[in-house]
Amino acid sequence: MKVAILIASMVSWGISNPLADLAITQFSPLLLALIECSVGFLFLLLVTAIRRVKPQVPWRIVIFIGIMQPGLGWLLGNMGYTNETASTGVLILTGETLFTVCIGVFWLGDRLTTKQWIYFLLGMSGVVVASATGAHLDATSTSIYFVLSAALFGVYANILRKYLSEYSSVDLVIGQTFVSVVFLGMFYLFSGQSVPTNVHTHIWVSAALSGVFGVGLPFVAFNYALQNLPARITGPSLNIIPIVGIAASIALGRGAPTIAQLIGGLIVIASIALLAQKEKASP
Structure with missing residues (x-):
């Protein structure tokens, strides 16, 4: 169940990449980035209201990691998309x-x-194969x-594992x-930017x-998985993101996968299955 939740979070992240690229x-x-974080926050407020549980937030360290993720992380990713495609982004973000x-x-x-290093490298090779096309060579x-x-x-993922495993x-x-x-709202106000007009509904x-x-x-989902699974499972699972991202790009007209990319996707799935099987066998 924990691995399934982890994979679900990767699929969701993969879908978000071509949406941001568009x-x-x-x-x-x-x-x-401000829109994305604001919508995400409102969604989480709804989840909290449904749970009817008062959040217990360790603000001293959450302020630090909140600026990192999703704040700066999403801002940097969006800056990358200004001259690169969704396929390029998900490939590099596999790092x-x-x-x-x-x-x-x-x-x-x-x-x-x-063996685990071999499985890990196998997953990385699958990502390279699956995301071998679509990058803009003239805008790097x-x-x-x-x-x-x-x-x-x-850095964020390991801080969460080390210091925040006991929190919801x-x-x-x-x-x-x-x-x-x-953080992003203050940054936006001081930047002097204005909301663009005539933005299409889609x-x-x-x-x-x-x-x-x-x-x-x-x-x-990912925070839950990080708190309950080791890095050798959560790390390679991130390889799912480019596979889903490329597939979602088809529906949005942001690129189409090749046969090689489909083969790469199968390699990634196989490597994650092998790593998960090894984890189950461990005492």
Whole structure:
């Protein structure tokens, strides 16, 4: 069940990537990040109201991680989409896997056996195959923002595991998104930007859905998985995002996968299944 929840969060994140790529055509990266975090926060408020439980938020550390994720992480990702496609973004953001696993090994003392390293590298090779096309070769200057976003995510994931495992995933995320909205809102006010006019309805819808699928839904599921699964499981699971992202791009007219990409997707799924099986066999 824990692995299923983890995979569901990856699918949701994958869907959000082409939605953000579409919305960025008429919104600035900062405004889009603010919209996404605001919608995600409202969604989480609804979840909290349904639960009828007062959130217990450790604000001292949540302020820090909330600025990181989803605040700066989404802002950097949107900056990357200004000159890159959804396929390019999800490929580079797969670096979240490397950051999450490697930081877990060197900081938290996670251990990988030789077989687990092979499974991990197998998953990475599947991502490379699955996302081998679609990048803009003539506009690579914004790719660095995806790398920075991936690095922030890796740090965030391991901070959550080390310091916040005893808190409710919903409580943590509602605190994070609130901090992100305040942070991005202040940034937006001081930037002097204005809300663009004549924005098409489908762009507003894409931005709002990006907030639901990119912030609201997956963060609750992923935080829960991080608190209950080791990095060798949560890290490679991030490989699902580019597969779903590329598939969702078809429906939005943002790119279509090749046969090689479909093969890569099967490789990724196989690697995650092998890692999960190993975890079940562990005492």
